[in-house]
Amino acid sequence: MKSVHVPLAFVLFALASSLASAYDPSPLQDFCVAINDPTLGIFVNGKFCKDPNHATPDDFFFTGLNIPRDTNNQVGSNVTLLNVDQIPGLNTIGISLARIDYAPNGGENPPHTHPRASEILFVQEGTLYVGFVTSNPNNTLFSKILYPGDVFVFPIGMIHFQVNIAKTAAVAFAGLSSQNPGVITIANAVFGSTPPINPYALARAFQLDVDVVEDLQARFGTKD
Known part of the structure; x- marks a missing residue:
């Protein structure tokens, strides 16, 4: 029986390691405010950390997300992402937030994917047609029409989109499971x-x- 336990322990350890490496690392301290000056901090996962004794409330603060953004562009949408670059206190916490504004009559957040994050979308105003497509070989579309107060989840790595199908502007907010989720807009990347x-x-x-x-x-x- 002992000969079975050793390999099993290795398998469990490998599985735990692979799961742990798939997402942002968990913090081992209260916070790790990102700082750009290497002489004032230590390097952690892509950012230097400010001395905790020098942290201020502003390191965890952003204002103005209530202000509508300009959607006068080719796709008719505007994404305001608050990641670690806008809120340094997000460093190592593993979350970020986005406001998405959509123009009336077809304003679209075009098909894209976040390589490092799942997303949960909350509709504040408007009517959105949203969906994501699963990986090969099935490429199954999961889609819904969302109204104010509705929530939809896009799993990590899945190609997804949102389209405003109403005659008025729409606004949604998205939470993402990474301090820097990244985005690959499919058409832009390919063409x-x-x-x-x-x-x-x-x-x-x-x-x-x-x-x-x-x-x-x-x-x-x-x-x-």
Whole structure:
């Protein structure tokens, strides 16, 4: 029986280690306020930490998230992300917050993914069509129409989107399970990379004519 316990212990340890490394590290102190000056702190997970004795309430504070943002752009939305760069006190805590403003009649937070965070979305104003798509091979769409007071969850890494289907502006707030969740907007990444991806490769992948791919790359601003 002892010979079984040893390998099992290693398996459990490996599993615990892999789960622990999938998310932001848990803090081992009250807080670790991020600071950009290396002479005034110690380096922890991408940021230097301020001496706790020098921390102030402003390190944990942000104001103005109630102010509507400009949605006069190509996609008709504006995301205001509050991560560790805006609120230094978020460092090592593993959370962030975003306000999303949507223009009327189709303002969209286009398909994107957060490589380091799950997301929970709360609708404050408007009517949103939202959803996410699961990984291969099923690529199943999970979608809902949300109204004020509704909440929807997007699992980590899943491609997801939100579209305002009402005639009035919409506002939502999102909590994310990382101090720096990252974002990959699918169309921008694929058709707007620098340098551009060879259009013949994209034509095969998307089953499009090469001239269509080149037009899309031109729209997203890539240059040879």
